[in-house]
Structure formats: structure tokens, C-alpha cells
Amino acid sequence: MNLLLDAGNSRIKWQLRQGAAIVCAGVGEAESASLFSELDGKLWRGVQSVAVCTVRSEAARETLEHAIALHTRVPVRFFWTESSFGRLVCAYEQPSSMGADRWCAMVAAWSDTNSACMVIDAGSAITVDWINAQGRHEGGYILPGRNLMLDSLSQKTARVLFEREQGQDSVSPGQSTGECVLHGINWLLRALALQLGREAEVPVLVTGGDGAYIKEALEEVAARNVTVQHRPDLVLDGLDRVANR
Numbered sequence: 001m002n003l004l005l006d007a008g009n010s011r012i013k014w015q016l017r018q019g020a021a022i023v024c025a026g027v028g029e030a031e032s033a034s035l036f037s038e039l040d041g042k043l044w045r046g047v048q049s050v051a052v053c054t055v056r057s058e059a060a061r062e063t064l065e066h067a068i069a070l071h072t073r074v075p076v077r078f079f080w081t082e083s084s085f086g087r088l089v090c091a092y093e094q095p096s097s098m099g100a101d102r103w104c105a106m107v108a109a110w111s112d113t114n115s116a117c118m119v120i121d122a123g124s125a126i127t128v129d130w131i132n133a134q135g136r137h138e139g140g141y142i143l144p145g146r147n148l149m150l151d152s153l154s155q156k157t158a159r160v161l162f163e164r165e166q167g168q169d170s171v172s173p174g175q176s177t178g179e180c181v182l183h184g185i186n187w188l189l190r191a192l193a194l195q196l197g198r199e200a201e202v203p204v205l206v207t208g209g210d211g212a213y214i215k216e217a218l219e220e221v222a223a224r225n226v227t228v229q230h231r232p233d234l235v236l237d238g239l240d241r242v243a244n245r
Contacts, residue, residue, distance in 0.1 A: 001046045002243070003074075006101055006235045007054035007064055009124040010147050011209075015236050016043060035067060050076045051243035053100035053235065079104070079242050086111075087135035102127050102140075104238030108231070109205045110135055111241055118200055121235070122189075122208035124148055128196065143192070146210055149185050169213065186213075193217030203227045207234035 001023060005014040012035060016024040024043060028035040050068055054061055065076050081095045081103035088110045092098050102121060106129055109119045116133040119140075120126070124147045129140035144152070171187040174180030189210060196204075197218040206215045206228065215230045222228055231237070 001043070001048060002240070003047050003050045003068075003072075004236045004239050004243070005050070005052040005054075005064070006104075006239065007052060007056050007061070008101060009055060012064065013236065015233070016047070017240065031063060036071060039071070044071045047072050047074050049243065050074050051239055052076060052078050053080075053104050053239050053242075054078065055099040055101055077243065079239060085242065085245075088131065089136045091137040091139045099127070101235045102129065104236075104242060105129075105205075105207055105234045106131060106137060106238070107241055108234045108238030111238070113203055113205075116202040118196070118202055118204045119234075120196065120204065120206045120208070120211070120214060122206065122210035122214045126189075126192070126208070126210075130202075145208070146185055146189065149188070150181070153181055189213060190217045194221050197221035197228075200226045200228075203229070205229050205231050205234060207231050 001016050001018045003014065003016050005012060011027055012029065013027045014025065014036070015022050016039065024038050026036065026038045050072065052064070054064070056064070061078070068076050080100050081090060081092070081098040083090050083095045085107050088107060090098065090103065095103075105119050105121050109117050110131055117131050119129045119131070122145060124145050126143040126145045127140060130138040132138055169186055170183050171190055172183060174183045193214045194217050198221050200218070200222050204218060204222070204226065206218070211230050211232060215228050218228045
């Protein structure tokens with residue numbers, strides 16, 4: 001079985017796969033003792049390979065590697081952005097400077113569509129990338145995601161006080177500081193999705209923690225011939241392809 005990990009800025013998502021089948025999965029922090037709580041000793045003994053894509057710091061990468069080593073002696077392989085994967089070609093002059101999760105998402109998108117497409121990863125940061133019909137990455141955008149915007153407002157504004165976890169998707173004008181912040185961020189994410197939907201002329205694949213929210217707004221304005229897919233496992237799907245090529 002193959003253990004795949006997408007180590008992002010705010011969380012680590014992992015899956016244990018047997019071929020294409022997902023045997024077990026979880027989400028957590030590298031520093032948390034419960035990161036792999038869903039994996040028992042029998043499953044760990046069945047792990048044959050460990051593949052990781054990460055955008056975390058070198059120290060955090062080492063912490064994660066140590067956490068894995070507590071359970072298995074299988075070597076941990078880290079995968080980074082490359083200049084190409086088959087016909088898919090990275091637009092960056094220095095591919096190693098692109099986040100590996102972003103590259104893996106594009107690998108999966110291109111492998112599955114084999115056509116021009118837009119890839120949106122709505123995580124801590126929001127990335128938007130375009131791939132043309134020949135498989136060339138045409139570039140993209142990087143924007144702050146929900147958590148980064150919340151962090152900025154809570155850490156840089158002394159009197160903007162609010163509770164982060166209110167579970168509201170509303171975009172109506174807020175009537176408290178908390179509502180103003182949370183509804184404002186929802187409004188901004190929705191505006192971004194609507195703009196991308198108006199520009200979309202190719203299939204769109206959406207992943208990340210806010211992927212479902214982005215997809216809903218995209219579908220409101222996207223042309224009828226444009227498909228919008230919510231693919232929560234897109235990064236891990238791409239990592240699986242890269243690790244097993």
C-alpha cells in the first residue's frame with residue numbers, strides 16, 4: 001500500500017491507497033500526536049511507499065518526516081515541482097520555486113482531461129492556473145485564502161475583534177464586527193469565483209478547503225458548455241501519478 005501526504009500550510013491531508021482504492025484517510029497537523037490516529041499497526045506494516053508533497057518550511061518538513069518514522073521504516077520520498085511531466089510543461093523558469101501541491105494538482109488535472117483546463121486550489125492560499133490544449137502551463141495567480149485573510153485581520157488590526165469559527169456562508173452586510181469580517185471574506189471569495197466563471201472557456205477543476213464554495217459560485221455564471229468539477233483529492237491524485245510513474 002502507498003501512503004500519500006499533502007502537507008499544506010495549515011493542515012496535512014493523507015491517504016493510504018491500494019492501487020486506486022483509498023484504504024484509509026485523515027487530516028491533521030504534523031505536530032499532533034493524532035495525525036495518523038486512523039492507522040493501526042497492521043495498516044502501517046502494509047505500507048510499501050511513502051510519498052509527500054509539501055510547501056512547509058524545512059523544519060516542518062523534518063518534523064513530519066520524524067512523525068512518519070515513528071511508525072514505519074519505509075523511506076519517505078518528497079516530490080517537488082519539475083520542468084515537465086509527460087506533455088505537461090511548467091511555465092516557471094525555475095520550477096522548484098513553485099509549490100509542489102500546485103504542480104501535483106496540475107499533473108492530475110492534465111492527466112485526467114488531456115485538454116486545456118483551469119485548475120483552482122482554494123486552500124490557505126488560492127492558486128489559479130491555466131493549461132493549454134498542448135499541455136503547456138500558461139501561468140496563474142496566487143491570492144490569500146480565507147485563513148490568511150482572517151490571520152491578517154486578527155493579527156494586524158488591534159480593534160477588529162471577532163470569533164473565527166461562526167460557520168456562516170452569508171454575504172449579506174454584517175451587523176457586528178464578526179459578521180462584517182466573515183461575510184466580507186465570503187463576499188470576496190464569491191466575487192473571485194464569479195469573475196473566474198465569466199472568464200472560463202475550458203473545464204475547471206477545483207480543490208482545497210474552500211473548493212466547494214468556489215465551485216458553487218463558478219457554476220452560477222460559467223457557460224453551459226463549461227464543466228466545473230469539485231475534486232477534493234486532486235493534489236493527492238497528482239502525487240500518486242508522480243510517485244508511481
